Amino acid sequence: MKYKILENPNCEDAYGLVEEALRKKATITIYACCKVTYEGRALSELNWGERIILIKPDGSFLIHQEKKVEPVNWQPPKSKTRGYIQDDNLILESHRRTPKELLIVEIRKVQYITYANIEDFEELEQAGYEKDMGDMIMEKPHMIEEGFKPTAREYSVEHGFIDILGKDRDNNLMILELKARKAGVSAVKQLKRYLTDFEDDDNDYLKECRVQKKKIRGLLVAPSLGNDAEELLEKEGIEFVAVEPPKELKRDKKITLDAF
Amino acid sequence: MKYKILENPNCEDAYGLVEEALRKKATITIYACCKVTYEGRALSELNWGERIILIKPDGSFLIHQEKKVEPVNWQPPKSKTRGYIQDDNLILESHRRTPKELLIVEIRKVQYITYANIEDFEELEQAGYEKDMGDMIMEKPHMIEEGFKPTAREYSVEHGFIDILGKDRDNNLMILELKARKAGVSAVKQLKRYLTDFEDDDNDYLKECRVQKKKIRGLLVAPSLGNDAEELLEKEGIEFVAVEPPKELKRDKKITLDAF
DNA sequence: CATTCGATATCGAGA
DNA sequence: TCTCGATGTCGAATG
Incomplete structure (x- = not known):
């Protein structure tokens, strides 16, 4: 320096x-x-x-x-x-x-x-975010529920991107909205919008579901739920799954993997 | 030092x-x-x-x-x-x-x-914010339109606080949403939510309006308007009033006042 | 203490 | 370039 x-x-x-x-x-x-x-x-x-x-x-x-x-x-x-x-x-x-x-x-x-003249070639490594949660769920889908199979990530619909799309053991469509922190009303509303996307549009998934008489399940995945959000959630028939975002750095994962 | x-x-x-x-x-x-x-x-x-x-x-x-x-x-x-x-x-x-x-x-x-050991006894003086805009409009309501009379500030409703509530010359209810910077879609949506609060609820104002067959006007007050916001605004029947936030420091005001 | 909201928000990703 | 969403948002005002 x-x-x-x-x-x-x-x-x-x-x-x-x-x-x-x-x-x-x-x-x-x-x-x-x-x-x-x-x-x-x-x-x-x-x-x-x-x-x-x-x-x-x-x-x-x-x-x-x-x-x-x-x-x-x-x-x-x-x-x-x-x-x-x-x-x-x-x-x-x-x-x-x-x-x-x-x-x-x-x-x-x-x-x-x-x-x-400062020399610094390192970037901050962080953990504990929505993306990490998504990675974790894709790796260990059973933490949502037994038999859950994720099929798509960042699935594009009219109102934005669905975090994780998948099917339950009975082949019902599951729409997952992830939040790394306490989920509020806005998260429930967003999930509701995604659900309406599937109801309104001539969506391939929807057609398949109609034929098979399957349900479309909306799941909010977050560490916790705000009181106001809970009300709206019940009203809309949306499910909640409590998941903590993983507080583990990629570096740590590497080390763990290297150990094998 | x-x-x-x-x-x-x-x-x-x-x-x-x-x-x-x-x-x-x-x-x-x-x-x-x-x-x-x-x-x-x-x-x-x-x-x-x-x-x-x-x-x-x-x-x-x-x-x-x-x-x-x-x-x-x-x-x-x-x-x-x-x-x-x-x-x-x-x-x-x-x-x-x-x-x-x-x-x-x-x-x-x-x-x-x-x-x-740093010696600093000064605090930052600032201007050009939403609050300053609100102050200015309460002081000079005619800048919104001739005959506008503000009745309440930070008026609490279901979806939050209405920046300024008032009446026009014909006694129609006016709901003002202020933005100190270019207003986007989110500002229009927020104003829309406030309007629905008055439509849905058994609100005293609404009852009064119904009896008197008055309108409820939504006004977005900001220095400018984003293109996408303009579309939504017209669709929702919301009005736009161009107002710059006052960029004047209190210090300057004091000097002006002291001059008298 | 908790909640809410504005900010010269900053910052990154995507269109 | 602009818009949108997340942030260890920060910070102030308020209950």
């Missing part, structure tokens, strides 16, 4: 370091007393105070106060940063075109400014 | 600085090669790579990669940070109780670490 640090620089030296860092596509950190103005999707102003400024090589621009996770002001990736000197203050501007947004930081005093 | 910087510190020195900073409730920045594990609402792992770590005195803990506005991992305010040494690595842990969440950062190599 190549880096540089300047302590208590004057305006010109700080400006020089910023230009150098932008040229080298480095990540910049500035502890400084500044004033911030934003105009774009909204409008904001932050009066003089000490903050931390972070400028990333992808154009992201963050200003952090000493509280909260969220930056007090920011610009998204691909924003263009430029610096200049005005009235012996270092000014940093970050702008983007669509939507038109401009962030202006007036810096009165820089405590210290650093830049570094 | 009191601050301290350590370049290329060994594990013990870095640990010492972290402890000192935590004690002094300073804001810490670390450029380091690290590995991150998170377990809580979800589960994640980030393999070895160079990142920026930001620890704030309110307990917020951020890990930034060289891309994106959002931190790759984080902990919210009030989380507890502690550091220790293990296998000649500096380990930083941040945990909170409800929900139970634990973030572990293993640091193999610190490029530099800084801390500073």
Whole structure:
């Protein structure tokens, strides 16, 4: 990691370091007393105070106060940063075109400014989501019920994509809607829409079902169910199956698999 | 601003600085090669790579990669940070109780670490939101249409809260749904739901309207309208009124008021 | 404490 | 480019 640090620089030296860092596509950190103005999707102003400024090589621009996770002001990736000197203050501007947004930081005093070329080739691995739930159910369909056979995933219908389509032991059609968190009314409604897709349309599945006099079962699969959702669910004749999303990383799976 | 910087510190020195900073409730920045594990609402792992770590005195803990506005991992305010040494690595842990969440950062190599006591007494002033739009319309109802009289704000119905309820010059009921940005299909649907609330329920307003043979008008108030939203809007007989959210800071208002 | 809702939401996927 | 949905959404206001 190549880096540089300047302590208590004057305006010109700080400006020089910023230009150098932008040229080298480095990540910049500035502890400084500044004033911030934003105009774009909204409008904001932050009066003089000490903050931390972070400028990333992808154009992201963050200003952090000493509280909260969220930056007090920011610009998204691909924003263009430029610096200049005005009235012996270092000014940093970050702008983007669509939507038109401009962030202006007036810096009165820089405590210290650093830049570094960061090397990071890793991406975050996560688990505990809807997709993982789907993977798990496809692998172990019996956790829905004995005899359940998934036939399709992300099955396209009028109102969107059905998470998992399948058949039960009696060959009834099953429509599964997955939620990784507590399912609300919206999930029940969505499942209801999928069911109507099969009722309304001249769907191949439906024809087959009519001929065989089979049922179409809607199943909401989630770790838990909201009270309001439960009501609607019963009214609509939709079933609920409690399933926790798997909290296991792919890496872990690999290791498990490698062990064999 | 009191601050301290350590370049290329060994594990013990870095640990010492972290402890000192935590004690002094300073804001810490670390450029380091690290590995991150998170377990809580979800589960994640980030393999070895160079990142920026930001620890704030309110307990917020951020890990930034060289891309994106959002931190790759984080902990919210009030989380507890502690550091220790293990296998000649500096380990930083941040945990909170409800929900139970634990973030572990293993640091193999610190490029530099800084801390500073930041002084910032200012809060962000903002304008250009739905709330500002609502305030403005309550103050100047004629901008919706001549003779419009707002009667209630955040009026509770089955499907949520109606932003503004009122009557037109002919005493017809008006339901206003406000959006500070371009309104999409979802906004039209929401307004539709509010309208059905008045149609379905034995609502006092509805009874009054029936007796007086009045209409119920749905108005979507936003700076602009998406194409798809426009279609649905016409189909549902909902009206659209173009209104920009006021982009004026309270500070400016104060100055205007003080001028009198 | 829990719930609800807005946000300069951000971000990624798909059309 | 735009739209849509998920997010460890965050954060504030409210009950």
